[in-house]
Amino acid sequence: MSSLGRLHLVTDTRPGRDPLAVVRAALSVAGPELVVQVRVEDDTDDRTAYELAGRVLALCAAAGASCLVNDRLHIALAIGASGGHVGGRDLPVNVARRVLGPAAVLGATARDPDAGVAAVTAGASYLGVGPCHATTTKSGLPAPIGADGVRRVASAVSVPVIAIGGITAERVPELLAAGAYGVAVVGALSQAADPARATVDLLHALRRPTLPVPGTASAADQGRRRTPPVPESGRGHPPGGGVAVAPPAGAAGC
Numbered sequence: 001m002s003s004l005g006r007l008h009l010v011t012d013t014r015p016g017r018d019p020l021a022v023v024r025a026a027l028s029v030a031g032p033e034l035v036v037q038v039r040v041e042d043d044t045d046d047r048t049a050y051e052l053a054g055r056v057l058a059l060c061a062a063a064g065a066s067c068l069v070n071d072r073l074h075i076a077l078a079i080g081a082s083g084g085h086v087g088g089r090d091l092p093v094n095v096a097r098r099v100l101g102p103a104a105v106l107g108a109t110a111r112d113p114d115a116g117v118a119a120v121t122a123g124a125s126y127l128g129v130g131p132c133h134a135t136t137t138k139s140g141l142p143a144p145i146g147a148d149g150v151r152r153v154a155s156a157v158s159v160p161v162i163a164i165g166g167i168t169a170e171r172v173p174e175l176l177a178a179g180a181y182g183v184a185v186v187g188a189l190s191q192a193a194d195p196a197r198a199t200v201d202l203l204h205a206l207r208r209p210t211l212p213v214p215g216t217a218s219a220a221d222q223g224r225r226r227t228p229p230v231p232e233s234g235r236g237h238p239p240g241g242g243v244a245v246a247p248p249a250g251a252a253g254c
């Protein structure tokens with residue numbers, strides 16, 4: 001069965017950044033708990049994105065970590081990634097599920113419970129929820145939803161919720177308490193003076209036990225209340241390190 005790590009490193013490919021160096025540093029201290037999402041700028045050509053994704057996948061495979069591809073699902077398929085992530089301006093979730101197949105990890109962006117439930121019904125195996133806090137690495141986003149916004153979405157769905165936007169190790173506890181299963185970060189690692197150290201700090205924060213909050217799906221609950229695992233497609237899934245994720249039975253468009 002496939003599984004999802006709790007720390008998602010989203011690549012920073014803005015000019016002057018070295019995404020592969022950050023991925024290498026993070027992988028040097030993390031194993032299957034790390035998911036690397038290859039995200040490139042919109043004006044990056046497919047060949048460049050494909051080559052970066054292939055190199056990231058090779059690094060992840062050697063460390064037992066998962067590799068997902070943002071937006072460009074043809075590249076996810078081309079490199080044999082574990083899956084992909086789509087948002088509101090990308091392929092619809094049910095179409096993305098059909099493209100990736102039933103065993104792939106498929107993340108979908110949601111800011112509110114209705115969007116979250118719709119995405120899960122359409123075949124999302126996890127939700128990226130945010131922006132939780134103000135971010136400096138993506139412009140044009142709506143207002144941050146905070147930990148309360150994460151709580152509202154997490155309590156409406158039974159798939160893992162990955163909080164994103166302005167996440168730091170210090171902010172992880174409140175997000176876990178709100179029902180997040182894990183976090184996705186760009187700047188906390190790409191802008192860190194020591195990305196390996198910053199990875200350790202984030203992983204420590206994610207491993208800290210949280211008290212259940214009434215009315216929410218706690219991180220542990222999200223692990224227990226998962227949908228049944230589906231058979232492996234054999235494409236790049238790590239041996240462990242996270243909760244099993246699978247599309248809901250009868251997901252639309254599958």
Ligand SMILES: Cc1ncc(COP(=O)(O)OP(=O)(O)O)c(N)n1
Nearest residue numbers: 085086087088109128129162164184
């Ligand atoms: C884990 C995670 N959550 C949310 C997003 C954002 O996806 P999207 O809304 O499609 O925006 P872009 O990243 O494509 O600019 C994400 N990538 N990962």
Ligand SMILES: Cc1ncsc1CCOP(=O)(O)O
Nearest residue numbers: 131135137165166185186187
């Ligand atoms: C891609 C994306 N979607 C919502 S916030 C965000 C960027 C998060 O970056 P950071 O971790 O630097 O705030």
Ligand SMILES: [Mg+2]
Nearest residue numbers: 071086087090
């Ligand atoms: Mg997108």
